Amino acid sequence: MRLRLFSTVAAVVGLCASGAMAADLLDEIKARGELTCGTMDYMAGIGFLDDQGKWSGFDVDFCKAASAAIFGTPDKVKFTAVTGAQKFPVLASGEVDILSRSVTATISRDTTLGFSYIGPNMMTGQGLMVHKSTSATDYDQMDGATICVLAGTVTERYLADYFTSNKMSFTPVAAENSDQMFAMYFDNRCDAVTMEPPYLAIRRQKAENPDDHVIFEDVIAKSYEAPMIREGSPRFYKLLQWMHFGMVTAEELGVTKANVDEMVANSTDPRVQRLLGVEGTIGQDMGVSNDWMVNVIKAVGNYGEFYDNNLGANSPLKVPRGLNALLRDGGAMTAPGWQ
Numbered sequence: 001m002r003l004r005l006f007s008t009v010a011a012v013v014g015l016c017a018s019g020a021m022a023a024d025l026l027d028e029i030k031a032r033g034e035l036t037c038g039t040m041d042y043m044a045g046i047g048f049l050d051d052q053g054k055w056s057g058f059d060v061d062f063c064k065a066a067s068a069a070i071f072g073t074p075d076k077v078k079f080t081a082v083t084g085a086q087k088f089p090v091l092a093s094g095e096v097d098i099l100s101r102s103v104t105a106t107i108s109r110d111t112t113l114g115f116s117y118i119g120p121n122m123m124t125g126q127g128l129m130v131h132k133s134t135s136a137t138d139y140d141q142m143d144g145a146t147i148c149v150l151a152g153t154v155t156e157r158y159l160a161d162y163f164t165s166n167k168m169s170f171t172p173v174a175a176e177n178s179d180q181m182f183a184m185y186f187d188n189r190c191d192a193v194t195m196e197p198p199y200l201a202i203r204r205q206k207a208e209n210p211d212d213h214v215i216f217e218d219v220i221a222k223s224y225e226a227p228m229i230r231e232g233s234p235r236f237y238k239l240l241q242w243m244h245f246g247m248v249t250a251e252e253l254g255v256t257k258a259n260v261d262e263m264v265a266n267s268t269d270p271r272v273q274r275l276l277g278v279e280g281t282i283g284q285d286m287g288v289s290n291d292w293m294v295n296v297i298k299a300v301g302n303y304g305e306f307y308d309n310n311l312g313a314n315s316p317l318k319v320p321r322g323l324n325a326l327l328r329d330g331g332a333m334t335a336p337g338w339q
Contacts, residue, residue, distance in 0.1 A: 025233035026070070026287055029097060034076050037063035038096035041081035042179050045202055045310050045317045046102060055079050058310040059100040061300045062121065062227055066098060068299035069243050069292045083177050084152035088113060091228060098240070100227040102196075104154050118240045120226035121303075123323040123332050125219025126158050127197040129204060132212045134191055139216065143168040148181045148190040150174075155194050158221040178203075196223050198311060198319040205317065239286050245335035246293045249275055250302035251326060252335070257301040260294055275338050303333065 029035055039059045040047030047057040064074035082090050082101060091099040092114070103109075105117050128147070130136045136145075139162070149156045151174040163170050173190045175181035182203050185193040193200070197215055204213045229237060250256070253272050255263050264276050273279040277290035284290050300306045307324055308314040325331025 023232075024235040024287075025097060025229070026236040026239060029070060029236070030287075033071075034078055035063065035067050035070060035098070036078045036080065036096045037066075038080045038082040038087060038090050038099045039063065039101045040178075041079075042177065043199070043202070045315060045319075046199070047081075047100075049079075049081065056310075058122070058307070059102060059227070061306060061310060062100045063098055065243060065247070065296045065300045065306070066240060068295040069239060070288055072289060072292075072295045074299035084150050085176065087152070088115075091115060091230060094230070097236075098227050098229055102199075102225050103228050105224045105226050106154055109154075114231050115228045116231050116237050117226040117228055118237070119244045120224035121244050122198075122225040124196040124198055124223045124225065126155055126194060126221040126223050127200055127216055127219045128192050128194050129185075129200040129213050129215045130192040131188065132214050136192075137214065137216070139218070139220065140166070140168075142170065142192065144170070145191040146171045146173055146189075148173045148175060148185045148193040150178060150181050150195070151176055159194060162220040196225070198322075201319050202311075202317050235287055239288065242286070243293070243296055244303075246275060246296065246338070247300075247303040247306055248326070248333055248335040249338050250293070250297055251304040252328070255297060255302055257297055257305055260297045264291075264294060271338055 041049035043057065045057055047055070047059045049055055060079065063077050063079070067077040068074045080090065080096055087099055087101050087103065090096055102122070105120050109115065110117060128139065128142070136142055147159060147170050149159065149172045156172050156174070159170060159172070173184060175184060178195070178199070181193060184190060186207060197219065200215050204210050204215065207213060227240070229240065253269065253275065255272060255275065260276070263272055264278060267273060270279065274282065276294050277283050277292065281290060283292040301309065307321055311317050311319045312321055321331060323332040325333060327334040
């Protein structure tokens, strides 16, 4: 009787699993021959579309890496520019497969929207940049300030929480997109502007007089940022999550865009062999080729290269990695074992 019950349960689970696999978004994307990605088109280093129609940036490269993982090339991805207010409706409607637009991970978003986070692949916090003329150097000097915020984000709520808990007040000045928000700030329509420190540093660097603006050292809230997909496609989710982990693991193991082919041919490290598909069938079991991480690394590099080429040491922006450095290097970026 117990054997018959076990067999029945196993059959039901098998049917459910096969049904889930058949309905998984990964299969739809492969059949379509193209990945769709929602991102920004106006912030260099994050998401940017130039006059020649070329997309670039940290969030853009995540989708190029996903295309490489699925199709073996970073070129099979269609980008859609979305504003802060559009980002969740566009993802929910199915217009895009991935929302890669600097989305801050929060418990309410994770538990109520029907989306799943990948990563997080950028760890930072919510900071403040002020006009040097205000003489303010810390948050306790900002009582009664006007602060430019981005509409449709959690930043205004975080500000309200912080100011309320510290018995202070502020007046928000909302903007539709980052260009508008920083234009208002630089036009002195607000005393300060709030965003993650790397993005504040990007904008300050482009200011007419960068030294006229001060970024506070402390942050008022954590901001773990991550691409998002709709719930209900576990194979697609696991592929993207382990793609992120694979990029981090590649940096830990010293696998780079320049040496990946040599590593495939000559490395005797079992961890490297598993990561690059020389040993095992990890990729095949996930629904892609066994050398999928080779394709990802060739497309965008390991995590350190991915960060530095868009935001860090190899970019014009020179934004320090901070928490995004590997755990062994004093940061917070790490990954589970590649077993």
